[in-house]
Amino acid sequence: MSSSQSYTLRGQIRRLETTTQVTLAVLALGSGVFTYLGVRELLDGSATTVFLGAVIYSGAVSVAIFAFWSYLMRLMPHVRQAGSRRMLYLAMLMGAAMIMAMSSWLNASALAGSAALEQHLANTTEEYQQKFNAANENALAAQSLLPDLQLAAQRFAGLADIERQTGGLTGTSGSGTVVQLLSQMSTQLSGLQGEVTASRTAVDALFAEGGKRLAKMRELVSSGGPIDDRANAYAEEAVKLSGLISNLQQTSVAPSVKRAAADLGQSF
Numbered sequence: 512m513s514s515s516q517s518y519t520l521r522g523q524i525r526r527l528e529t530t531t532q533v534t535l536a537v538l539a540l541g542s543g544v545f546t547y548l549g550v551r552e553l554l555d556g557s558a559t560t561v562f563l564g565a566v567i568y569s570g571a572v573s574v575a576i577f578a579f580w581s582y583l584m585r586l587m588p589h590v591r592q593a594g595s596r597r598m599l600y601l602a603m604l605m606g607a608a609m610i611m612a613m614s615s616w617l618n619a620s621a622l623a624g625s626a627a628l629e630q631h632l633a634n635t636t637e638e639y640q641q642k643f644n645a646a647n648e649n650a651l652a653a654q655s656l657l658p659d660l661q662l663a664a665q666r667f668a669g670l671a672d673i674e675r676q677t678g679g680l681t682g683t684s685g686s687g688t689v690v691q692l693l694s695q696m697s698t699q700l701s702g703l704q705g706e707v708t709a710s711r712t713a714v715d716a717l718f719a720e721g722g723k724r725l726a727k728m729r730e731l732v733s734s735g736g737p738i739d740d741r742a743n744a745y746a747e748e749a750v751k752l753s754g755l756i757s758n759l760q761q762t763s764v765a766p767s768v769k770r771a772a773a774d775l776g777q778s779f
Contacts, residue, residue: 531584535577543573546614552739572614579606632732632745636725639752643721646759650714661704667697713762717755724752 547569554561583603590596671694731745 532581535580539573539577542576542614543569546572576610579610628738628742629732632742636728636732639749640725643725643752643756646756647714647718650759650762663700667700671697710762714759717759717762721752721755724748724755
């Protein structure tokens with residue numbers, strides 16, 4: 512090899528070493544930054560304590576990454592024996608494992624922790640939406656019985672009038688036991704009709720309030736800002752929505768309709 516070629520080769524090696532050092536420095540710095548973000552989310556205490564602890568730990572990780580791989584790349588070409596090279600590989604694996612244990616999960620927490628929590632909150636919102644819709648549908652189920660209740664109340668009232676005036680059912684006119692029973696059932700069904708009508712207003716109000724809570728929960732999931740603050744606000748909205756779902760379940764007049772049907776079956 513001529514002297515000019517040797518000089519060129521040495522120049523290329525020096526430039527390659529410089530590029531390698533810069534690359535390692537950038538990678539170590541990037542890992543240190545996200546390690547700092549991950550540590551800051553995990554530490555508790557005053558702002559100064561959290562800041563100093565995160566900076567010191569992330570700095571240690573960055574220095575460890577840079578120094579470890581720099582030493583390995585400088586030593587590797589000079590280790591020629593197979594046994595020594597295997598020991599060097601073992602040391603490399605152990606060092607890489609320790610570095611990953613120190614920083615990788617913190618980096619993942621900083622990079623994807625907020626996104627994972629946001630996805631969890633989004634899924635939880637959909638579950639609350641389904642529960643809320645189911646409670647609202649159950650509360651409104653009795654509304655479909657309103658025409659039947661009106662018709663039944665009118666029929667019982669009509670039968671009571673017929674029995675009172677002509678005795679069309681028993682053959683004896685007047686206000687007897689049958690008339691009283693028919694009138695009682697008509698009154699009971701009319702009262703139940705009033706309950707169903709009144710419950711519609713309460714259900715509509717609860718549904719409107721629940722819609723606002725769900726909209727606020729979705730806004731908290733999609734908005735920016737610290738995820739911890741948003742998660743706390745989300746939990747407050749979730750508690751309020753759970754209360755509204757319970758109120759919707761209690762507003763349903765289906766049990767009253769069931770009791771009226773049972774009384775009707777026992778009476779006739």
